[in-house]
Amino acid sequence: MKWKQIGSVIVVDKESEDISQFLEFPDVTTVVQIVNIKGRTRKPVVKVLYGNQTETIHKENKCFFKLDVSKLMWSKGNTNERMRIANLVQKGETVVDMFAGIGYFSIPIAVHSPLNKLYSIEINPVAFHYLNENLILNKIQDKVQTFLGDSNKITPQLDADRIIMGYIGNTWEYLESALECITEGGVIHYHETVPEKIRFKRPIYRLKKAAGDRKVTVLNQKIIKNYSPGVLHAVVDARVESI
Numbered sequence: 001m002k003w004k005q006i007g008s009v010i011v012v013d014k015e016s017e018d019i020s021q022f023l024e025f026p027d028v029t030t031v032v033q034i035v036n037i038k039g040r041t042r043k044p045v046v047k048v049l050y051g052n053q054t055e056t057i058h059k060e061n062k063c064f065f066k067l068d069v070s071k072l073m074w075s076k077g078n079t080n081e082r083m084r085i086a087n088l089v090q091k092g093e094t095v096v097d098m099f100a101g102i103g104y105f106s107i108p109i110a111v112h113s114p115l116n117k118l119y120s121i122e123i124n125p126v127a128f129h130y131l132n133e134n135l136i137l138n139k140i141q142d143k144v145q146t147f148l149g150d151s152n153k154i155t156p157q158l159d160a161d162r163i164i165m166g167y168i169g170n171t172w173e174y175l176e177s178a179l180e181c182i183t184e185g186g187v188i189h190y191h192e193t194v195p196e197k198i199r200f201k202r203p204i205y206r207l208k209k210a211a212g213d214r215k216v217t218v219l220n221q222k223i224i225k226n227y228s229p230g231v232l233h234a235v236v237d238a239r240v241e242s243i
Helices: 076-088 106-112 125-137 151-157 171-181 201-211
Strands: 003-006 009-012 030-038 043-050 055-060 063-068 094-097 117-122 144-148 160-165 182-195 215-228 231-241
Touching (some): 076 106, 076 215, 106 117, 106 125, 117 125, 151 171, 160 171, 171 182, 182 215, 201 231
Parallel strands (some): 094 117, 094 160, 160 182
Antiparallel strands (some): 030 043, 055 063
């Protein structure tokens, strides 16, 4: 049985007759099974196996994330990536997080980096609610301005030295908006799920195609994790400049 702990909640991938091992953990109040994941916002359908408190506060990298596991997904596989990005942000930068969720990238960036300003965009009202709660929880609300809505409409109205595109699905459909927002010499962190055989080839192609006549320099390319059989979750860091 696969499982992960999110704050005081244990999440298992299938129901087990024996969950007693988890009840011995001193800080565990609830055990749930993920039955299904629905829609673009990846809303979990869960079955509560023990307890009744699905809202919790998870601590990671000295940051606090409040969420309800019956309403929102949490990916532990991106833990290192979230801190990698936070450590890349330079003093005085303006950053746009196009798919902020509850603050997966935004919170570590605002807590750990010397940035100037962070704009966090989220379309899901439930995630947006927790995003704003988490800014207060981490005492960083003065550093971050949040927007509820579609990144394709909001991002082009902003200017950024660095853009986080941490969503996977149809991320390439947002590249033109990101490129309208990025300043000269700015960096885009572009995430995509891609067949293993073409790894970074397709993400880089899509970045360069969307950039048109602008120069795209690949700074880094990395596999985050295996997404499904034969499919990888990849990220490409790229600097964008005028020719």
